[in-house]
Amino acid sequence: MEANTRSTGRLPAAFLTPGSSSFMDFLSAHSPELLPGNRVLPPVQGAIEIPHGTTIVAASFPGGVVLAGDRRATMGNVIAQRDIEKVFPADEYSAVGIAGTAGLAVEMVKLFQLELEHFEKVEGVQLSLEGKANRLSTMIRSNLGMAMQGLAVVPLFAGWDVDRQKGRIFSYDVTGGRSEEHGFAATGSGSVFARGSLKKLFREDLTEGQTLTLVVQALYDAADDDSATGGPDLARRIYPIVTVITDEGFRKLTEAECSEVVRAIHDRRLQEPDGPRAALL
Amino acid sequence: MSTPFYVSPQQAMADRAEYARKGIARGRSVVVLQYTDGVVFVAENPSRALHKVSEIYDRIAFAAVGKYNEFENLRIGGVRYADLRGYTYDRDDVTARGLANVYAQTLGGIFSSAAEKPYEVELIVAEVGAGPEDDQIYRLPHDGSIVDEHGSVAIGGNADQISNYLDQRHRDGMTLSEVLKLAVESLTRDNNGGERTLTAEQLEVAVLDRTRPQQRKFKRLLGRQLSRLLEGDTSAAAEADAEPEAASEEGGEASTES
Numbered sequence: 193m194e195a196n197t198r199s200t201g202r203l204p205a206a207f208l209t210p211g212s213s214s215f216m217d218f219l220s221a222h223s224p225e226l227l228p229g230n231r232v233l234p235p236v237q238g239a240i241e242i243p244h245g246t247t248i249v250a251a252s253f254p255g256g257v258v259l260a261g262d263r264r265a266t267m268g269n270v271i272a273q274r275d276i277e278k279v280f281p282a283d284e285y286s287a288v289g290i291a292g293t294a295g296l297a298v299e300m301v302k303l304f305q306l307e308l309e310h311f312e313k314v315e316g317v318q319l320s321l322e323g324k325a326n327r328l329s330t331m332i333r334s335n336l337g338m339a340m341q342g343l344a345v346v347p348l349f350a351g352w353d354v355d356r357q358k359g360r361i362f363s364y365d366v367t368g369g370r371s372e373e374h375g376f377a378a379t380g381s382g383s384v385f386a387r388g389s390l391k392k393l394f395r396e397d398l399t400e401g402q403t404l405t406l407v408v409q410a411l412y413d414a415a416d417d418d419s420a421t422g423g424p425d426l427a428r429r430i431y432p433i434v435t436v437i438t439d440e441g442f443r444k445l446t447e448a449e450c451s452e453v454v455r456a457i458h459d460r461r462l463q464e465p466d467g468p469r470a471a472l473l
Numbered sequence: 474m475s476t477p478f479y480v481s482p483q484q485a486m487a488d489r490a491e492y493a494r495k496g497i498a499r500g501r502s503v504v505v506l507q508y509t510d511g512v513v514f515v516a517e518n519p520s521r522a523l524h525k526v527s528e529i530y531d532r533i534a535f536a537a538v539g540k541y542n543e544f545e546n547l548r549i550g551g552v553r554y555a556d557l558r559g560y561t562y563d564r565d566d567v568t569a570r571g572l573a574n575v576y577a578q579t580l581g582g583i584f585s586s587a588a589e590k591p592y593e594v595e596l597i598v599a600e601v602g603a604g605p606e607d608d609q610i611y612r613l614p615h616d617g618s619i620v621d622e623h624g625s626v627a628i629g630g631n632a633d634q635i636s637n638y639l640d641q642r643h644r645d646g647m648t649l650s651e652v653l654k655l656a657v658e659s660l661t662r663d664n665n666g667g668e669r670t671l672t673a674e675q676l677e678v679a680v681l682d683r684t685r686p687q688q689r690k691f692k693r694l695l696g697r698q699l700s701r702l703l704e705g706d707t708s709a710a711a712e713a714d715a716e717p718e719a720a721s722e723e724g725g726e727a728s729t730e731s
Contacts, residue, residue, distance in 0.1 A: 303560070
């Protein structure tokens with residue numbers, strides 16, 4: 193490996209240089225080729241077909257925040273994968289869900305998790321939630337060149353702010369532009385429909401259990417109208433990935449818990465296929 | 474024109490070793506002991522900010538004595554090495570043996586290079602395995618050698634005396650509370666055979682606990698939990714696993730499975 197082959201086995205100078213607590217800064221000094229943003233793409237004619245992940249939704253409730261994603265990856269009009277996971281823990285108090293080029297997204301999440309863990313180990317304290325959101329912003333921005341060539345990665349970041357004692361949601365655009373969302377947010381191809389659904393169903397005083405139903409309803413509505421978003425697959429037992437972050441930390445719902453939420457919604461929709469109706473006035 | 478004095482290589486190395494040893498001997502000791510569920514690190518360290526014991530990776534931790542800026546540099550180098558290795562290959566491919574080798578090469582290179590002053594540090598790199606027989610503890614003295622240790626090990630000012638004391642009393646299958654008490658007893662004995670008292674506030678204690686559900690097995694023991702364990706309340710050991718929040722300092726609980 194790089195650490196070992198360049199010299200006599202002694203740690204190279206970059207390893208012992210004091211200063212930065214960032215793993216990405218270290219990588220750019222020592223092995224810049226490992227950073228996703230440093231790759232040069234060959235010129236390509238037309239669009240290339242690669243797996244894309246689709247819809248991610250998030251909603252906050254008084255004791256925390258919920259982040260969820262569907263399970264489909266598409267490649268043009270083909271379903272590339274029906275059980276892809278697009279929502280990951282970033283660290284103990286935050287999670288990240290990514291829409292866009294699946295391969296790049298997974299690599300970026302891995303690097304982002306490591307960035308947070310590395311800082312925590314070097315400094316002995318965690319980054320603030322804003323700090324984490326900013327690091328993610330930097331990573332997305334460094335990918336701008338690839339985004340312009342069609343390999344965009346657009347995340348949704350949610351976490352429990354230990355200082356302010358509340359759940360917060362951050363959304364991004366391809367340039368790394370970051371904005372804090374209040375209440376709920378969605379990203380990916382089905383986000384238009386998911387946001388419409390969230391807007392009509394969201395209330396500020398929902399409980400944790402109700403918020404879980406809320407995000408799964410939104411994913412259901414997104415899958416209803418967007419071909420690239422996968423709905424719950426009851427036959428194969430493929431349910432959305434749903435995660436909750438509270439002051440107790442990150443938790444991913446088990447398959448049994450997800451199944452319960454999904455089945456309750458499914459049973460209701462057998463009577464009302466369009467889902468719950470909001471008041472007219 | 475002046476002729477430089479001839480110094481034999483033996484004498485030059487002996488002088489350097491003497492210099493490093495003196496630096497190390499000035500500091501307080503750190504002891505590392507195996508217990509049924511893992512490895513415990515105990516350091517006498519009144520400072521809350523400057524750690525002598527730290528996490529390197531999922532199952533690997535680091536303890537050091539000597540000059541703070543030098544071992545801190547090595548610690549960060551180790552974290553970078555482990556994170557880079559885990560990123561290029563897989564988390565399972567980061568091992569204490571690999572890390573100890575890199576540290577040995579680094580310390581040895583510095584020790585024998587006439588252009589640099591020798592590091593006044595002594596390190597321990599430990600890794601917990603699936604069972605006590607898979608645990609690994611490596612001691613790295615200032616000159617770049619590696620010593621494979623079992624059961625208990627001490628480094629720092631009073632290391633020889635403390636090691637002897639521990640060797641006589643440490644046995645396999647001790648509980649966390651038992652090894653903690655033994656570790657504190659060993660640290661409270663000073664050179665002249667007298668005894669001091671050490672309170673929980675003067676100790677820095679951390680464990681690599683193989684029973685932790687999280688991927689990262691390193692945990693600091695702090696405050697009430699540490700006091701309870703030191704008082705020998707046997708139920709505290711069970712509570713140590715039951716309430717990770719009470720002990721989680723700085724959110725050291727992060728799980729990062731992907």
